[in-house]
Every structure is written in structure tokens, then in C-alpha cells.
Amino acid sequence: MELKGKVLIAQGGGPTAVINQSLVGAVLESRKFPQITKVYGAINGVEGIINERFMDLTRETTHNLEQVGITPASALLSTRIKPDEAYCKEIFKVLKAHDVRYFFYIGGNDSADTVRIVNENAKQSEYEFRAIHIPKTIDNDLVINDHTPGYGSAARYVAEAFIGINLDNRALQGVYIGVVMGRHAGFLTAASSLAKKYPDDGPHLIYLPERPFDVDEFLLDVKGVYEKFGRCVIAVSEGIKDKNGKPIMLSLTDDIETDAHGNVQLSGSGQLGDMLSDLIKSKLNYTRVRSDTLGYTQRNFIGAISDVDSHEAREVGEKAAQFAIWDNVDGSIVLERTGDYSINYHLYPLKDIAGKTKYMPDEFINLAGNNVTDDFYKYARPLIGSGFPQPHRLRAPMAKRLLHDDE
Amino acid sequence: MELKGKVLIAQGGGPTAVINQSLVGAVLESRKFPQITKVYGAINGVEGIINERFMDLTRETTHNLEQVGITPASALLSTRIKPDEAYCKEIFKVLKAHDVRYFFYIGGNDSADTVRIVNENAKQSEYEFRAIHIPKTIDNDLVINDHTPGYGSAARYVAEAFIGINLDNRALQGVYIGVVMGRHAGFLTAASSLAKKYPDDGPHLIYLPERPFDVDEFLLDVKGVYEKFGRCVIAVSEGIKDKNGKPIMLSLTDDIETDAHGNVQLSGSGQLGDMLSDLIKSKLNYTRVRSDTLGYTQRNFIGAISDVDSHEAREVGEKAAQFAIWDNVDGSIVLERTGDYSINYHLYPLKDIAGKTKYMPDEFINLAGNNVTDDFYKYARPLIGSGFPQPHRLRAPMAKRLLHDDE
Numbered sequence: 168m169e170l171k172g173k174v175l176i177a178q179g180g181g182p183t184a185v186i187n188q189s190l191v192g193a194v195l196e197s198r199k200f201p202q203i204t205k206v207y208g209a210i211n212g213v214e215g216i217i218n219e220r221f222m223d224l225t226r227e228t229t230h231n232l233e234q235v236g237i238t239p240a241s242a243l244l245s246t247r248i249k250p251d252e253a254y255c256k257e258i259f260k261v262l263k264a265h266d267v268r269y270f271f272y273i274g275g276n277d278s279a280d281t282v283r284i285v286n287e288n289a290k291q292s293e294y295e296f297r298a299i300h301i302p303k304t305i306d307n308d309l310v311i312n313d314h315t316p317g318y319g320s321a322a323r324y325v326a327e328a329f330i331g332i333n334l335d336n337r338a339l340q341g342v343y344i345g346v347v348m349g350r351h352a353g354f355l356t357a358a359s360s361l362a363k364k365y366p367d368d369g370p371h372l373i374y375l376p377e378r379p380f381d382v383d384e385f386l387l388d389v390k391g392v393y394e395k396f397g398r399c400v401i402a403v404s405e406g407i408k409d410k411n412g413k414p415i416m417l418s419l420t421d422d423i424e425t426d427a428h429g430n431v432q433l434s435g436s437g438q439l440g441d442m443l444s445d446l447i448k449s450k451l452n453y454t455r456v457r458s459d460t461l462g463y464t465q466r467n468f469i470g471a472i473s474d475v476d477s478h479e480a481r482e483v484g485e486k487a488a489q490f491a492i493w494d495n496v497d498g499s500i501v502l503e504r505t506g507d508y509s510i511n512y513h514l515y516p517l518k519d520i521a522g523k524t525k526y527m528p529d530e531f532i533n534l535a536g537n538n539v540t541d542d543f544y545k546y547a548r549p550l551i552g553s554g555f556p557q558p559h560r561l562r563a564p565m566a567k568r569l570l571h572d573d574e
Numbered sequence: 575m576e577l578k579g580k581v582l583i584a585q586g587g588g589p590t591a592v593i594n595q596s597l598v599g600a601v602l603e604s605r606k607f608p609q610i611t612k613v614y615g616a617i618n619g620v621e622g623i624i625n626e627r628f629m630d631l632t633r634e635t636t637h638n639l640e641q642v643g644i645t646p647a648s649a650l651l652s653t654r655i656k657p658d659e660a661y662c663k664e665i666f667k668v669l670k671a672h673d674v675r676y677f678f679y680i681g682g683n684d685s686a687d688t689v690r691i692v693n694e695n696a697k698q699s700e701y702e703f704r705a706i707h708i709p710k711t712i713d714n715d716l717v718i719n720d721h722t723p724g725y726g727s728a729a730r731y732v733a734e735a736f737i738g739i740n741l742d743n744r745a746l747q748g749v750y751i752g753v754v755m756g757r758h759a760g761f762l763t764a765a766s767s768l769a770k771k772y773p774d775d776g777p778h779l780i781y782l783p784e785r786p787f788d789v790d791e792f793l794l795d796v797k798g799v800y801e802k803f804g805r806c807v808i809a810v811s812e813g814i815k816d817k818n819g820k821p822i823m824l825s826l827t828d829d830i831e832t833d834a835h836g837n838v839q840l841s842g843s844g845q846l847g848d849m850l851s852d853l854i855k856s857k858l859n860y861t862r863v864r865s866d867t868l869g870y871t872q873r874n875f876i877g878a879i880s881d882v883d884s885h886e887a888r889e890v891g892e893k894a895a896q897f898a899i900w901d902n903v904d905g906s907i908v909l910e911r912t913g914d915y916s917i918n919y920h921l922y923p924l925k926d927i928a929g930k931t932k933y934m935p936d937e938f939i940n941l942a943g944n945n946v947t948d949d950f951y952k953y954a955r956p957l958i959g960s961g962f963p964q965p966h967r968l969r970a971p972m973a974k975r976l977l978h979d980d981e
Contacts, residue, residue, distance in 0.1 A: 437844010
């Protein structure tokens, strides 16, 4: 029993470097089925549905779709709007009018919840309709999934950035703090550890939202590393919290911006890094202390895309069309790790994914709560893909000193 | 008349992504000459000379040198020390003791000045000695030079970063401010313009240290772009100054750090971006305003190295050895553009380069002082090298609206 009608695809939330691969995978696969009358793309996510801003992707060339696939950040543009019941009623009016029978929404756990609400409204309206959530998030925080498309490329960018940061800090010694994206889950901050090659390489300390951040312990940690290596490279998640679960950022300012989902603005500001930097300068009296906030480049950098991530992002889009159109089922695509390294795709009920957050498991974080474990390395290394660059050091012998005593 | 003795190479100032190519070029070329008894590398620049911390690079393998060549940030480590007369006397004691007859110092205009002082001291001491300054700086601010090794790769990183930033800002509209390195010269900030492909692409506004920054004009510029495109991407140099030449940063805080050369700390802090962001929020009432400070990653990113820059950095190192050892002359290597695109190398007197700063020429900056010209594009495009990534957009037709009137 084939369900005939249109496919509608949209992209929600923050962009990733490979989110368009999922779009292209879903479009190209959907276009193969004779019962699909058109493949539409909604401009600006659910906003585009309400406003009937649909691009007819049945009339896009395959070559250009492939080119868009290797371009970061939502090609259909995005939205931060999270639909409520009233919003969903409007969505259905439009879906019905256009005979949309398949809805694929590429996004994180907020977007999965949108798909769930849309799908429940479809059931209540007795409108035959398939809805699939296609996972994407650089935060890697979707439950059940081994990992999520978008994470591997962001992780590769962060790891490559910390290779350079560590080399720079080794050349001109001091303390360096790099603030990494990650509101609740520390996976992206943890990826900084993939930069390490030699035993004294940074990042030497890694602070994650999964462990309470204690200012005194932090200063002791930094002092310990600095006394050992004469320098210290630190990776800090933007979402670090104190022991009461209060974001460290909130102790900084009263002027805190929140988005439509009620989340605090953590990115797009250098405040957290500057505060930690000032803390080290004033309490430890180190003079050369620098902080950078790695910023939006983490999620959209065109020059550090993981091939593994790119292929998986393509496949989850393709699988969405296959599950919905071949199998006539709803759900959220889930990545399962089946080997070292291989992946398979499953469909889970939307309610199992929607609105839930996965955190770093305990075995990925060291006992002191200031670094990651080898288990994390084994988990994350395949995700950043092939051809990961390697730094090298000089290793020639030192010449004999003539005017000083040799140490 | 061959001058027999040791070669000593050092690296000074801030690292670049290709500074080790210059080291490797100088080492491999120097090792070919029979009158060169050893090739030493000083650890931590002039500090390593004073302390006789010399690595015997005659005993480094060619393979490992090639690997180090493709690794960013000074492999011999660096220093911010600028030697005075007393420091130079100590340097000579060591140079003489080790029979160093050739000194190659890889650095910017401060390092060129160090080479000049060292060389003049050698002349006063009647010690036969050749000194060559090998240019490097991401700021691209050495006089006479068409451009400097290190700039092309930093420019490529900035351009690639702004490709993603623009795509991100297009997907989730708002105002974005990216603060780019460049204390006095705007070349690196200007490189953000290389990210533009489509007419409405950002960066829409570019502010450089070469033009006075006026807060009211800035707000008018931002308003104009925002009203036209519904968004605005801005590239700002960290070194922007008001009409009296006072850094905009200095109006922010009294707690300003200076380095050994008396320079204000501009990098390693998010303050400037945050201030401009707050200004736009408060004066223009735009809600989604974000700022990032691109940070140290600009000068050391391993994943965005320009092949053109890498080859030129290698060649300036090789030419240093050739000029000094074949021709027995002192000076600073200068890059001259001889075609579109080709380069040749010359030797200029150290005093012509030392301590001087090149600025963006007028023909590279638009009349309004808030963007760059096509002349800049023609100048800079070859420097970022081959294989520069290109973003792509969907271009399928829009579907007919059924419930709304089509615009």
C-alpha cells in the first residue's frame, strides 16, 4: 500500500558542517520513488512551512545538490522557533493543502520534539503522514545514538585547532584557555584531547559540564601543570557549572540573553574565557595568560570536514527516505556502532529521542574530573575521519655548551 | 674567499603556520656547503643563544625536517625578547666561542631589528660574520616586500572561517562580528573578503586600523546592511583606532597588559568584540548579535595552509643560505611580485626593513573606509593558494503558494 504525495524536508537549529549531506541524501533518495510527486524544501525550517516558502527540489540538478552537500550550514536556512500546539495547527493546514505525506526534519533533540508534535497532530487529524527526525548536532547529545552527524567534523575542527594552539603555547610559553561549545554535554570540548601526540602536549586540562567546576581546584590544577611543564593549555566547555548546577557564566553578568527555547546565550561572547584568564592572572600571578572562545567556526568550518562524518550525514538522510517510503513508518534515525569502526542505522520512536540529552559517560572522564580517558580516545578517534594531520618535532641532539656548564 | 664556520638559525616572535618551512629551507641548503662545519638551531630564539641552547641540526634526518616543515609554529620555539646592547655583547661572546659565522633569524620587523643590531655589533667587534633576516609575519606588514611568508596561510584560515560564518549567519540571521588579528596593518582582516562568492555574502563590512573607527558611522553602516539583507557580517581588526589614533580597546579598560616591546595586548581576550556587540544591541535594538575573536588559531591552524605560502616560506629559508654562503652578504630577504602570479627574492639592507611597518595602501580600501576594493582581491587571491573551497547554494525554483498570495 503505497502512500502517494509530496516529501517535505527542513533543517532546524544550529548548522553543522555536514547538515547539507543529510538534505542531499534525503532529496536524491526520495526522487527515486514514483509515488513521490514532488520533493520540497522548507526555507527557514518550520517558519517556511507556515509561510509556504517551499523550494521545489525535484527541479534542482544532481550536480548542484552534490555541491551543496559539501557546503557547511543549512542550505535551506534554519530557525530557532519551537512550534507550540497553535503553530502545529497552522503547519497542518499547509501540509494538507500541499498534499505533503512525508516530512523529514534534520535537527537536534529540540527538532526531534518538533517532529514528534507534528506527527501527533497528524494522527489526531487522521491525516496519513510519515514523519522522520534526521539527527544532527555538533553537541553529540542525542540519547541512544552512538554519536550524531555533525559532531565528527566539529570535533575534527576543535582537535586541529588545539594542535596549533598547543604548538603555539609551546613556542611562546604561558597559560592558554580555549572555550569550546557545549551547553550540557562535554563531547566537543573532550575532542580537544585528540590533538595530543607527545606526552607533554596540551590540552593538559579539560573541564566539562558533566563535572562541577570548582574555582580553587581549577587554580590548583593549573598551578600543577605550569610547574611541571612551564606552560598550560586548557580546554573549557562553555557550559561548565558550579556544584549547584549554576552555569559559571551566570556569576559573571546580569545581562544574560536567552533564546526561544529559554536557553542562556553562551556562545558569541568572550566573557567566560576572559573571566578565567583574569582569575589565573590575579590568583597565580602568571603574566602571559590568554583566552580564546573558539566560536561559531566550530560548527561551520569548511576546511576541516571529517569524511566519516560527511558519509554518515549523507546516509542518515538517505535512510530517512528509505524508512519512510519503503517501510511506511515514523521515527528518529539512530546510529549504532557495530564494529571498530562501522555503523548501522535504526529507527526509534520519536518520543525516545525528543527533548532528551545524552551526557558524557563516566568512563570517558578521569577521576579528578579535569581530563578525559583513553576510552574516550578510542570512541572519538574514528569519528574525525581519515587524513587527520600530525604535528612533528625536531629531535636532533643538543650541542655541547662551551661557556656554561651542561645541565 | 670562503667563510668557514657554523650556521646558526633561530625563530622569533609569534609563530606562523609555515615558519618551519623557512627553517627547513635554510637547514637543508646550508648542509650542502662544505665550508659549513655545523648547522645549529637556537632554542627559544635569542634566549637560546645567550644560554647556549643549540640543537645540532646537522644531525637531524631529512625526513624529519620535511615533517617539521609541514608543522605550524616555531619548531625551535620562540621568544618575545628584543636584545639591547648588553644582550648583544653576550650574544657575541657565545657566537665567537662556537665559531658561528652565519646567523639566520626568522621573524618580523622586530626580529629584523634584532638581526641589524647583532650584525652591527659583529662589525664593531671585527668578527667576520654574515647575518640574514628571513621574513615571516601573519600581519604582512614588512616594508618593501610584496607580502610576507605566513600571511597567505593566516589569510586562508580567515577566509575559510568567514565562508562558514557567512553561511551560518545566512541560516540563522542576525549580526555577527569577527575580530581578526592585526595590530597596525589590516591585511589579515581584509582577507575575510576572500570568503565572498554571492553578491549578498558577508563580510558586508570590514574595519581596518588604517582608517579611523567612528562609532556613529559604524552603527549607521550596520543599520544600512541589516535593513538591506536582514543580517550583517562584520570583520573588525583588533587594532582599530579612533580619529586620534587611540586603540578602541583602550577605551574599554584600565587593566591593559603590554609585552616586552611595549605593545598593548590585543589578542587573547574577547573584550573588543563584546564591546561592539553590546553597542549594537543597545543602540540598534537588534536582539541576535554575536561576536567571536578569531584568536591564536589564525596563526597556527594546521588544516588551512596555503601551498603558495608554504613554498615561498621554504624558498626564503633556502635563499638566506644561498645569499649568505654563495655571495657573502648581509641583509633581509624581500619578496617581489614579478608576474600574476610569480615571485622573486632579493636582499635588502637590514636597516631598510628593521622596525618599520607597512600599511594597507589606499587603493585596497574603499572610500567609505568600511570595506576593501577589487584591487585588494587581485592582490590577495593568489596568496591563499590552490584548492580554496567554494560554498554552493540551492537554486531550484520556489513552489507556488496555495494559502498565501505569492509575493
